[in-house]
Amino acid sequence: xxxxxxxxxxxxxxxxxxxGCGNHAVIMALRKAMTSLNxxxxxxxxVSGIGCSSRFPFFMxxxxxxxxxxxxxxxxxxxxxxxxxINVIALGGDGDGxxxxxxxxxxxxxxNPNITYIMLDNEIYALTKGQCSPTSRIGTxxxxxxxxxxxxxxxxxxxxxxxxxxxxxxxxxGDVKQLEQLIKGGLEHKGFAxxxxxxxxxxxxxxxxxxxxxxxxxxxxxxxxxxxxxNAMKYAxxxxxVYTGVFYKVxxxxxxxxxxxxxxxxxxxAGNNITIKDVIKQFQ
Amino acid sequence: MKDLIIKITxxxxxGIISSGDILCYATARKGYYVTTYRAFPSEIRGDxxxxxxxxxxxxxxLTATGNTDILVCLxxxxxxxxxxxxxxxxxxxxxxxxxxxxxxxxxxxVAYPVPLKTIAKNxxxxxxxxxxxxxxxxxxxxxxxxxxxxxxxxxxxxKLKTQEVIDSNKNALNAGIKYAQNExxxxxxxDKVNIKSTGAKLIMSGNEAIGLAAIAAGCRFxxxxxxxxxxxxxxxxxxxxxxxxxxMLQCEDEIAAINYALGASYGGxxxxxxxxxxxxxxxxEAIGLAxxxxxxxxxxxxxxxGPSTGVPTKTEQSDLFAAMYGTHGDCPKIVLxxxxxxxCFYQTINAFNFAEQYQxxxxxxxxxxxxxxxxxVDMIDFDNLKIVNRLKPNLKEGDIYNRYEDTETxxxxxxxxxxxxGEHVVTGLEHTEENAPTPAPDVHKKMTEKRxxxxxxxxxxxxxxxxxxxxxxxxxxxxxxxxSGAVFEAIDTAKENGISVQALxxxxxxxxPTDWIKNFVRNKEVIIVIxxxxxxxxxSTIVERCTHINRGTEVxxxxxxxxxxxTPEEIYEEIQKVYNVQQxxxxxxxxxxxxx
Numbered sequence: 002x003x004x005x006x007x008x009x010x011x012x013x014x015x016x017x018x019x020x021g022c023g024n025h026a027v028i029m030a031l032r033k034a035m036t037s038l039n040x041x042x043x044x045x046x047x048v049s050g051i052g053c054s055s056r057f058p059f060f061m062x063x064x065x066x067x068x069x070x071x072x073x074x075x076x077x078x079x080x081x082x083x084x085x086x087i088n089v090i091a092l093g094g095d096g097d098g099x100x101x102x103x104x105x106x107x108x109x110x111x112x113n114p115n116i117t118y119i120m121l122d123n124e125i126y127a128l129t130k131g132q133c134s135p136t137s138r139i140g141t142x143x144x145x146x147x148x149x150x151x152x153x154x155x156x157x158x159x160x161x162x163x164x165x166x167x168x169x170x171x172x173x174x175g176d177v178k179q180l181e182q183l184i185k186g187g188l189e190h191k192g193f194a195x196x197x198x199x200x201x202x203x204x205x206x207x208x209x210x211x212x213x214x215x216x217x218x219x220x221x222x223x224x225x226x227x228x229x230x231x232n233a234m235k236y237a238x239x240x241x242x243v244y245t246g247v248f249y250k251v252x253x254x255x256x257x258x259x260x261x262x263x264x265x266x267x268x269x270x271a272g273n274n275i276t277i278k279d280v281i282k283q284f285q
Numbered sequence: 286m287k288d289l290i291i292k293i294t295x296x297x298x299x300g301i302i303s304s305g306d307i308l309c310y311a312t313a314r315k316g317y318y319v320t321t322y323r324a325f326p327s328e329i330r331g332d333x334x335x336x337x338x339x340x341x342x343x344x345x346x347l348t349a350t351g352n353t354d355i356l357v358c359l360x361x362x363x364x365x366x367x368x369x370x371x372x373x374x375x376x377x378x379x380x381x382x383x384x385x386x387x388x389x390x391x392x393x394x395v396a397y398p399v400p401l402k403t404i405a406k407n408x409x410x411x412x413x414x415x416x417x418x419x420x421x422x423x424x425x426x427x428x429x430x431x432x433x434x435x436x437x438x439x440x441x442x443x444k445l446k447t448q449e450v451i452d453s454n455k456n457a458l459n460a461g462i463k464y465a466q467n468e469x470x471x472x473x474x475x476d477k478v479n480i481k482s483t484g485a486k487l488i489m490s491g492n493e494a495i496g497l498a499a500i501a502a503g504c505r506f507x508x509x510x511x512x513x514x515x516x517x518x519x520x521x522x523x524x525x526x527x528x529x530x531x532x533m534l535q536c537e538d539e540i541a542a543i544n545y546a547l548g549a550s551y552g553g554x555x556x557x558x559x560x561x562x563x564x565x566x567x568x569x570e571a572i573g574l575a576x577x578x579x580x581x582x583x584x585x586x587x588x589x590x591g592p593s594t595g596v597p598t599k600t601e602q603s604d605l606f607a608a609m610y611g612t613h614g615d616c617p618k619i620v621l622x623x624x625x626x627x628x629c630f631y632q633t634i635n636a637f638n639f640a641e642q643y644q645x646x647x648x649x650x651x652x653x654x655x656x657x658x659x660x661x662v663d664m665i666d667f668d669n670l671k672i673v674n675r676l677k678p679n680l681k682e683g684d685i686y687n688r689y690e691d692t693e694t695x696x697x698x699x700x701x702x703x704x705x706x707g708e709h710v711v712t713g714l715e716h717t718e719e720n721a722p723t724p725a726p727d728v729h730k731k732m733t734e735k736r737x738x739x740x741x742x743x744x745x746x747x748x749x750x751x752x753x754x755x756x757x758x759x760x761x762x763x764x765x766x767x768x769s770g771a772v773f774e775a776i777d778t779a780k781e782n783g784i785s786v787q788a789l790x791x792x793x794x795x796x797x798p799t800d801w802i803k804n805f806v807r808n809k810e811v812i813i814v815i816x817x818x819x820x821x822x823x824x825s826t827i828v829e830r831c832t833h834i835n836r837g838t839e840v841x842x843x844x845x846x847x848x849x850x851x852t853p854e855e856i857y858e859e860i861q862k863v864y865n866v867q868q869x870x871x872x873x874x875x876x877x878x879x880x881x
Contacts, residue, residue, distance in 0.1 A: 012710070013719065013720075013721060014721050014722075042708050043702070043703060043704060043705045043706070043707065043708055044702070044703060045702075046551075046552075046702045048548065056722075058710045059710050059712075059721065059722065062708060063708055064701075064702040064707075064708050064709065064710070065708075065709070065710035065711070066548070066551055066578075066710070066711050066712075067710055067711070067712035067713065067714065067722075068544065068547070068574060068712075068713060069544075069570055069571065069574050069713050072540065072541075072544045072571070075536065075540070075541040075542075075544035075545050075548065076544045076545070076547055076548035076551070077548060078545060078548065079506070079508060079534075079544060079545030079546060079547065079548025079549040079552075079556075080548035080549060080551055080552045080702070081548075082506070082532055082534060082545070082548075082549065083505075083506050083532070083548065083549030083550075083552040083553075083554040083556070084549075084552035084553070084554070084701075084702060084703065086703060087552065087702045087703060104537055104538060104540075104541070105537065105541055107537070108536075108537040108541070260527075260532055260534075263527050264527045264530055264532075266527070267524075267527035267528045268527070268528060268530075270528070271528035275528050275529065277497075277500060277501050277667050278667060280497065280500065280525055280528075281487060281497065281665070284487040284488055284489045284493070284497075284662075285314075285485060285487060285488075
């Protein structure tokens, strides 16, 4: 097996994000995490939806699937179920994953496929030049809501916890070192790993800039019990700052593992060497 | 008598479908050809009416929608609905415990009032009176020797239930047979029915045939969302795919379902989904993605009445536009339409082969009259089925692999995750041959042409159209999908009555087989396009796309959109009308010539 270097993961296309965009830190952290796990490019697939962050697969040398808006998760889960041998990473923005693709997020948590889902949250629709997203703050002013944004925010970490994702973490683009650890933890986790990354947009979001986020983020306290889901929810709820780190981590059988039982049961009935000619007996 | 149509009707919950299915299996297992038609309401119980029609014959029949020979009514309403559609000399069997006197009857049929409730109650429970009714039918058709096989089929059907259920069904059946033997004064001549048994056949529904073909074609991944009348496909595959190490996954919605399938296919596993109208609408964006990103996938649309929720249990052929043009943008894909259950099998094999070969989404247009209908299928030669797999490149270290390489045929070799040196990104964005996204005008033009080139260079390679009837006929009929069966039978009737008609049945609807249509139309004075929708969707496509047929040939339409399939009788009536108009027109022309 080839010993991978960070540069081996660089794709044919150079990142097209704005200078200063939070996503640069995320791609750096992902490459580092993959290097430390020696992920082979041909055994890894990155699946995204639509949005600035969803351009990610083009900038990587792995297999990639840049799908349609909101559908990174179903494509990634389908791929993982068909090919459990492949490392599958789903990835996209807050609009992609919480708005148009929100339904899939719910069911990914419940099903627990062994994939890592990285949500790059800039609290705005940036690719369409700045409209409010499900994580925009109330009162935000954009061209689409020139007087005020009138809907409350979603809390992605709290959502993931309630959907029963088996690994839930939050990071921030200002801390690549922590990001690398969180992503590595997610990749190693056998089950649905959700990593929420606050990744500021330098172009369209002046409300949640690097400086402002830096003031409010803080590490989860040492000794936080990652198996305690209720306590994890309390930290996710917290109004005294935005916590980063691993909120929750438990082991339960992954979706594809559970389906192995289905296959065993079916084979118990049918035998191991069934052919199509055995199947048609029921039609005779 | 060459064949026989039996119809069992009643209210939802009375066991119409169970008794119909049992009779259907038993007939097929005795070696007769049988084809069926079922209509049922969406409610599980309630006032909705159920109809189960079986046609038993020596040769493969194409439809069971014709007039009835033996009508069995378990409720009163359906008697008056159906009595007019009994053939002369036919039989009506009804429950005299529920209907003391018929409000309407006919002199040219034989009506048997049978106290079904009492018969069933004496040996089992009232609920088993469907089986007593079946017993009466079995005795009337004594010549077919169905009794023993039906008893076996009762056991098979209820083997997972209690012995008590099996016994009451058997007892009720036997009681019905005894009643017919001892208490009924026979006034019909169905004891003379003589249909030859021609040996064992397969018996399956259109939906099961699609599932079976998927497995035979190498499909190992199905993702779906329950929807009438397509659910049976996912239920069947849920049971069978895991036996082959494959997967059937139920998703949160149809959008997820098709995207799961695209992810799986990207992983190199042949994948499909199945749905009906509302789900098909939700899938459109992802069908465009499959077309743009060139990912093989098969989508079966078992059409029902639309738009919106429409009539979920009733049939229509109104998704043709959605199948051909439902996705935004210029979207190459293939649309196939199976004609009967057997064709559901072979067209699904074709669908996977085309999807793999041309890397496009392939849509199979079945419908609510075809999906649930059980029918005999001749034994399939699995060893000689042609199965196509996607073209893979031979790559070695240092090779540069371009996923969307523009080749002579437009088909680019394809790798899947896990293949070394084949890493690439697929995308719904317009992209270069090197799979880099770009808005460049020359690239979009060139790559659009590349994607369509796959279909254009393969023109004529898709499921071939078929013709039926006299090629010298001046009247032509074009129909598609399940309607074609009734058309062919109407053509037979027309021939018996001295009217010559030829039918064209395109099995590929998109890309439109223009050469076939052109050839067919060549010597026709008039064409009738027959389809089950309001908008004349196929006719308008032909008229728009095959401009050559506008000259000289009159193109008529004959449409139906009440949720029921065409019957050979109503098509024959239409043929007569068109024939008469043609005759009088020709006379006028002849007269003119004479006077000139």
